[in-house]
Amino acid sequence: MKLSRRSLLHLSAGAVALPALSRRARAQTYPVRPIRLIIGYTPGGSADITARLTGQWLSERLGQSVIVESRPGGGTNIATEAVVRAPPDGYTLLLVAPANAINATLYDKLSFDFLRDIVPVAGIIRFPNVVDVNPSLPVKSIPELIAYAKTNPGKLNMASSGNGSTIHMSGELFKMMTGINMVHVPYRGGAPALTDLIAGQVHVMFDNLPTSAEHVRSGRLRGLAVTGTARSHVLPDLPTVADFLPGYEASAWYGLGAPRNTPAAVIDRLNDAVNAILADPTSQGRFAELGASLLPGSPADFGKLLADETEKWGKVVKFADAKPD
Numbered sequence: 001m002k003l004s005r006r007s008l009l010h011l012s013a014g015a016v017a018l019p020a021l022s023r024r025a026r027a028q029t030y031p032v033r034p035i036r037l038i039i040g041y042t043p044g045g046s047a048d049i050t051a052r053l054t055g056q057w058l059s060e061r062l063g064q065s066v067i068v069e070s071r072p073g074g075g076t077n078i079a080t081e082a083v084v085r086a087p088p089d090g091y092t093l094l095l096v097a098p099a100n101a102i103n104a105t106l107y108d109k110l111s112f113d114f115l116r117d118i119v120p121v122a123g124i125i126r127f128p129n130v131v132d133v134n135p136s137l138p139v140k141s142i143p144e145l146i147a148y149a150k151t152n153p154g155k156l157n158m159a160s161s162g163n164g165s166t167i168h169m170s171g172e173l174f175k176m177m178t179g180i181n182m183v184h185v186p187y188r189g190g191a192p193a194l195t196d197l198i199a200g201q202v203h204v205m206f207d208n209l210p211t212s213a214e215h216v217r218s219g220r221l222r223g224l225a226v227t228g229t230a231r232s233h234v235l236p237d238l239p240t241v242a243d244f245l246p247g248y249e250a251s252a253w254y255g256l257g258a259p260r261n262t263p264a265a266v267i268d269r270l271n272d273a274v275n276a277i278l279a280d281p282t283s284q285g286r287f288a289e290l291g292a293s294l295l296p297g298s299p300a301d302f303g304k305l306l307a308d309e310t311e312k313w314g315k316v317v318k319f320a321d322a323k324p325d
Contacts, residue, residue, distance in 0.1 A: 030090055030266050034065040037256075038083055039095040040076025045190075046127075046210050046290065050254045051095045053286060054124055057277045058270075075103055075164060075324055077110060084112045088259040090266035094118060096257040098166045098313070101306060105314035106164040106324055115310060118257040120303035121267055122274035123295030125287050126253035128228030129170045129206045130213070131241065132221040137203050142225050142244040145204070149180035158182040159202040161190035163325050169313055170206035170227055170250035172320040177245055186325065197221065208252055209234060209291045227251065234291035253295060253309075255302050271299050 037055050041047040048070065055066035071079040076099040086092035100114050112118075131142065139145045149156050160168035163186045175182060185202050187193035190211060197205045198220050205212075206227060213234050216223035225241045226232045227250040241248045256274065258267060277283050278296045287294065295302070316322075 030269055031062055031064040033091065034067055035062070035091050035093060036067050036069050037093045037095060038069045038071055038079045040072060040074075040079030040097070040099065041070065042072045043070055046208060046252065047095060047097060047254060049290065050124060053283070054095075054256075054274070054277065057280070057283055058273055061273045061276060062269075075099055075106070075162075077103060077107065080114065080118065081111055083257065083259055084117045086259050088261040088263075090258060090262055090270065092259065093121065093270075094257040096120075096255045096306070098169075098252055098309060099164070100257075101309035102164050102166070102169055102313045102317060104310050105317040106322055115307060117260045119260055119262050119267060120299045120306055121256035121258050122271045122299065123253065123255040123297055123302040123305060124274065124278070125290070125292035126228075126251045126295055127209050127290060127292040128226040128232060128240075128251050129167065130209050130216065130226050130232075130235065130238065131174075131224040132197060132205045132207050132212050132216065133224060134197055134200045134203055135219065135222045136200055137222070139224070140222065142239075142241055145224060146178050146180055146244075149178075149182060153181045154183060156180075156182040156204055157185050157202040159185050159187060159193040159197050159205040161193055162186050162188060164317070164322050165190075166250070166252050167193075167206050167208065168322065169316050169320075171204070172322070173248065173250055173316050174206065174241065174245070176316060176319045177248055184320075188325075206250070213291065228293075232291055233288070253305070255295060255305075267299055 037051055039047050039051045051068045055068045058066045071082055080094060080100060083092055083094040104114050133139060139148050158171045182204060193205060194207060196202050209232060215221040216235055223235055223238050225239050227241050229249050275296050278294045
């Protein structure tokens with residue numbers, strides 16, 4: 001059968017429209033079953049709290065349960081690999097964190113390439129660390145800390161929650177930019193490190209703001225500065241490190257990622273839902289209680305953050321010659 005030119009044009013136009021229609025249909029029907037949100041941390045910390053709050057609000061907006069699944073171990077690599085190997089259908093998501101950016105350089109051999117194998121979905125929140133010292137240390141500001149460390153090279157002990165952690169890397173970035181020497185003392189978690197800092201067994205810690213804030217307010221610790229680009233409403237009297245060390249910035253942040261080849265329409269649906277959550281006053285208030293600022297934006301915006309952080313922390317890992325625990 002010979003087709004007219006007009007018929008051929010109609011068929012061609014229909015063929016071009018089919019993929020777009022398919023994407024729209026997929027977005028309209030997704031999700032039709034529960035979604036798993038996998039995190040690489042134990043319950044109770046800021047990652048777990050962020051995941052559970054986000055999961056609850058996503059459930060309300062998407063009409064399906066979001067089940068938070070904790071898979072700690074391997075510096076979050078176990079959780080990441082589980083998502084990398086999951087079907088790319090939008091039903092398995094990863095809570096992405098700075099550890100993912102750090103691990104790209106920290107680990108010599110990984111079974112995945114994070115920037116290649118995890119697709120950015122949406123940013124959620126970020127919050128700074130706070131530079132804490134034991135009150136017995138005779139320093140009350142960042143310039144005094146730098147001066148003391150230079151006068152007493154190698155005599156300051158810097159605690160962290162483990163090799164390659166954001167707390168560790170925040171301190172190493174500070175060392176790299178100031179040229180001071182502080183001895184890194186890694187712990188198996190932030191809680192025991194904080195306990196020893198309060199007891200005076202170690203001197204300095206670049207701790208997560210949510211866990212340190214109350215200790216600073218009570219006087220058990222002396223806060224010198226926050227590590228973000230602006231003061232925090234949680235500890236408004238503290239300056240930023242960058243006020244004295246221009247260009248310094250170190251933040252913890254969380255967002256969502258999905259396996260590579262997850263349909264673009266599904267990514268967009270999730271991104272729209274997360275941005276709607278971040279625009280809601282209730283969620284804004286809850287995240288503010290954690291001392292966090294919001295990370296709204298497109299998947300491309302979050303992807304740029306991931307690429308920039310991977311490059312930045314890669315340089316710090318090499319400077320510190322850090323090795324995984």
